[in-house]
Amino acid sequence: MKFFSQIAFDWRVGFAHFAGVLLLSLSALSCNAQVHAEGPGWLRQDERRSGLSFKSEDLQAQQNDDAINPSFLWVDQGQRMWSEAPQPHAPSCQSCHSDAKTRMKGVALNYPKWDKRSKQLINLESQINACRVNKQGAKALAYESDELLALTSWLTLASRGMTSERRIDQSIAASFDRGQRFYEKRIGQNNLSCAHCHTQHFSDRLGGEVISQGHPQAYPAYRLEWQKMGSLQRRLRACLSGVKAEILPFGSQELMELELYLHFRGQGLALESPGVRR
Ligand code: HEC
Ligand code: HEC
Missing domain, CATH: 1.10.760.10 (Cytochrome c-like domain)
Structure with missing residues (x-):
């Protein structure tokens, strides 16, 4: 609990500082992802690791060789x-x-x-x-x-291997904020947030799988469990189902906002789709 209140505190200090800068700056409408995003779900740029790095050698080999990648x-x-x-x-x-x-x-x-x-x-x-x-x-x-x-x-x-250099401009700022709040909120009968697993407990094991940092770059990906290719939203719905939360409909604004937040949370990592997952 102490850990969480510490983060919340730091975040508020950061925000107060930011609000001060906002008053002084006319360019404040287009601001950096970092400024908005610091919260219990966020990872510093130097902490971010590709989803593939958490996978077995077998899966890595399958994803890395186009000739055997089922995608x-x-x-x-x-x-x-x-x-x-x-x-x-x-x-x-x-x-x-x-x-x-x-x-x-x-x-x-x-x-x-x-x-x-x-x-x-x-x-x-x-x-x-x-x-x-x-x-x-x-x-x-x-x-x-x-x-x-x-x-x-x-x-x-066509974008494999590239990294995003987008910024959170005014057109997406409100959607990003909602995505972030969703990410950090406790949900479902298990009362866990996305951040609990993918920010605080990555590298831990859960049901025979190593929890990754939950980045979106491998999607669409082929998943052995599905026996087919699946979208990022399908993966997100699987996580919602895993914590027994309401499974949001495909294409809903909530899932789009979550996708958007994940995009910035994983910024700096190369796009690796088509991925292979268990
Ligand atoms: C008659 C011409 C036409 C056809 C056919 C067409 N598009 Fe487009 N597409 C456009 C135009 C014009 C735009 C620019 C945005 C707009 O007007 O919607 C666009 C935008 C896009 C973009 C966004 C590009 C960006 O920079 O964000 C994608 C992706 C795309 N089209 C994919 C497709 C795919 C896939 C198909 C086939 C299923 C397709 N388009 C068929 C004309 C076409
Ligand atoms: C109880 C723990 C748990 C919670 C809570 C959870 N997930 Fe996951 N998530 C997993 C596990 C386990 C996997 C599969 C192993 C992996 O790749 O992390 C996974 C996979 C993912 C992946 C795919 C990563 C990849 O490289 O294939 C994404 C993206 C993701 N989760 C996002 C989310 C989001 C967004 C939420 C909140 C709505 C969430 N997860 C909640 C456990 C969790």
Whole structure:
């Protein structure tokens, strides 16, 4: 308990200092993630470790070799879908966007982001569906369908190895704050927060698995337990279910906000999707 109140105290001091700077500075609207984020869920930049570093040598080898990484069944499907019309006379993704490897490089790192048109936070999956519906006249793809996972992992691959250099600007500040509060709140019948496991107890064992720092960079990932590829939101729902909390619907703003918070909490780590997990 002492530990927690200490953190809360430090955080308030930091905030008071920040508020002072805010009064003096006109550039305060676009401020650094670090300033907002310090709280019981946060990890300092030099403490952050890739999810893969917590995995067995076998899993690491599987993820690191594209020839045996099972995710590539979905990636290859995504590559095919990119250049094919979804129905006769509709334009393919490629006919507008050309080569995905170059033109979509770095794009996955900008999600979730604020969408001015729909006035909400959208992730890469929502953007893909927006193009399907508005630019191709096709039906939106369902969450966790092979098709949506395929396109998402194909586009995410174009940013593999890259790190995000985004800042928390005004458009996403409120969403980030809500994501952070959710992360640090006790939830479910087990009365645990995300921070309890992934910030305070990473490296400990739980049910035969080593708890990682809970970073998002491996997703979409192939999970042996699922016997297929899954999205980050599917993984988050598994954690919610693990602590017997309400399982938020796919695409809900709460899950988008959590995704956004995780994005900044893991900033500095390279995108490693398509991951392989147990
Ligand atoms: C008719 C042309 C057209 C087609 C077909 C199309 N898009 Fe787009 N796409 C756009 C335009 C224009 C934008 C810029 C934002 C907007 O207007 O929505 C965009 C934006 C995007 C972005 C966001 C890029 C960024 O920098 O954030 C992604 C990702 C994307 N499209 C993926 C796809 C995928 C996947 C498909 C096929 C399923 C597709 N698009 C089909 C025109 C198209
Ligand atoms: C009771 C402990 C516990 C709680 C609470 C918990 N998780 Fe997890 N989480 C796990 C375990 C165990 C795994 C699988 C092993 C690993 O990769 O960490 C996991 C995996 C993850 C992963 C995937 C990491 C990777 O590299 O594959 C993310 C992201 C994640 N959790 C986020 C969250 C979020 C967000 C919350 C709060 C809603 C949360 N977790 C709550 C135990 C927990």
